[in-house]
Amino acid sequence: MAIVALYDEQCELCQASVSWIRVLDRRRRVTCLPVQGTDLALISPALDAEACLRTLHAVDDDGVVHTGWEAVRRVWSAVPVARPLLALTERHRGADRLGRRLAEVLLDSRWELVRVRGGRAHDHLEPRPITPLGPFWVCYSAELLLRLPLVAWATSRSFARQARDWASTRGRRVRLLDGRLEICFLGGPPTAAVPLVFGERFTMAVYRGVAVDPGSSRMRRSLAQHLAHLGQTIHTVVATHAHEEHVGNLDWLADRVGAAVRVGPETARLLQPPYRLPWWRAAVIGTIPELRRWSPLGDRVATDGGELLVLPAPGHCDDHVVFFDPVEGVLFAGDSFMGEHFATPNEDVDGDAWIATLERLQELEVSVLVEAHGHVHTLRPDIPDVPGVVLRRDPQAAIGRKLQNLRWLRDQVAVGRREGLSDRAVEATCYPWGPQWSWEHKGVDELARLFTGGRFSRTRVVRSFRERPGEVFPERLEVRFTPA
Ligand SMILES: [Zn+2]
Known part of the structure; x- marks a missing residue:
């Protein structure tokens, strides 16, 4: 059965998932289309752009629209390697609940990330403080996991x-x-x-x-x-x-x-x-x-x-x-x-x-x-x-x-400081997962950090831009992230 998945083009979590689906979906059952720039009405009259940006939507052969966790399940059921995991969620209520909860958190969190990474799409969202276990880091870590095999491959190359x-x-x-x-x-x-x-x-x-x-x-x-x-x-x-x-x-x-x-x-x-x-x-x-x-x-x-x-x-x-x-x-x-x-x-x-x-x-x-x-x-x-x-x-x-x-880094740092982010969070916004230059060098850059006790690191790049008058640099979150 074929399925159409509608993803947010500006979301890195979506981009990473789409790359994986394209690699793993050998029989080309899933068609991934960006919400932006796609005539949604041609796919299904029931689709609404705003709702599609809010959570994942997938449309199957019969024109039935699935959203959220159901959409995730539909899309991944077309990919053979994901089937054992999906079967587990069908057999066990606990696994199903866990998957559903995880999908909710990720689909909700990704907006936070998009806002932080330049605030391009969803300016109607209220800025929320970035806390260690908040959506930003949940999302960042999820992307790290998704990208890790690619990072390892690029590093060995x-x-x-x-x-x-x-x-x-x-x-x-x-x-x-x-x-x-x-x-x-x-x-x-x-x-x-x-x-x-x-x-x-x-x-x-x-x-x-x-x-x-x-x-x-x-x-x-x-x-x-x-x-x-x-x-x-x-x-x-x-x-x-x-x-x-x-x-x-x-x-x-x-x-x-x-x-x-x-x-x-x-x-x-x-x-x-x-x-x-x-x-x-x-x-x-x-x-x-x-x-x-x-x-x-x-x-x-x-x-x-x-x-x-x-x-x-x-x-x-x-x-x-x-x-x-x-x-x-x-x-x-x-x-x-x-x-x-x-x-x-x-x-x-x-x-x-x-x-x-x-x-x-x-x-x-x-x-x-x-x-x-x-x-x-x-x-x-x-x-x-x-x-x-x-x-x-x-x-x-x-x-x-x-x-x-x-210049782009300088602006990212300035925006991050205006939003009151810790410099670890600013660093994450300066090195997003999307561009190849960023994730491709992640491994080598992190090894440089490791070997030099943090002296040669991406964090250093952030700190190399002087604070401008009026910029507040919060120490509060920094204390939590950096063990003494
Ligand atoms: Zn030198």
Whole structure:
């Protein structure tokens, strides 16, 4: 028997259920149609759009309309794997009552979730406070369960890709732009955990005699191997910012090749003891040696036959700068880009400053964007395809998409705070289950949270947006969610 199920297009719970039905309903017995944009009268004159949004409606072959729990049963009875469960509810009154109650709670709760996630559809609903066992978290958890197999699958795929990229670039030097740009992949035993778990490889870029971000102290052996085969002479060593994987070899490299070290004054200040580097970062990536000889960056750095503009780029951290060759259109972005949907920032990240930086970067004519962690974004035909390194996308469009994503996050955070949500709840609204970028990275992001004791996490993204005057940030719910 065929059945038509009418679902709310704007509800993530509905979307997740529909994806599962489409996967499991091998005989195509269930037709899922969105309430929005479907001529309901053609299906059954008894259907009312408002009622359909309020609870699930299913129409069978004979035109009989089922609602709520009955509709759930009708729809899932068409799916063979669900039948044993349904049979249980037919035999046992208790199981039937439980199913009915669960369906009621979920079908009722999903509206709460839709309202919170941007308030798109049901503005006639009164906002209700979000409590730990309230509809919002019930619904969020239900979606988590529904998405979990997909998340696990996406996470294992990410790990496989990260391992492949790491293995294919390990110790490699990628020569681009006729050898004017060389990207040296750096590593050392414990540092490999980072690319394998988080997907961030370590690199030094050498561009027309200027070495950018020469790696951490644990990467010296691999750095020395690159120096022996480099196609250019390094005369200047620079750093984009003071994080340990970028600045561990400034003096070391300069001494070795007879180059000058130039860093921004703020970066230089951070490279004087005492350092505030967590022990686990020092253990895995390497300690920060004291910077001895350096001169300030100024606003440009001379290269062989040209110059790099030095542009302030706070956001990822306050002292961040980027280097830009306006003639060639090459931008050394350091960590000021970090992927379009980067969700696990450092503790020193500032979301508002990051937006302002990306707005400035978007105005540059960038044709090659070189990230510090192993990716080059370009559409230029003179740059060959290098699997795992060169990403064929327009750098300016990529910056634009990142900017759009950060602005959206900023607005979500602002709305959430206005509604008085805890930052855990705001985080849930910032990373909804619907978009692929969100659930696909959930596993890797949660592992980052786990391994760093919560320091690199999606919650950090929420907290990176400053509170605006007049915004009230409730501590009450936060206390309940975060065990001391
Ligand atoms: Zn960094």
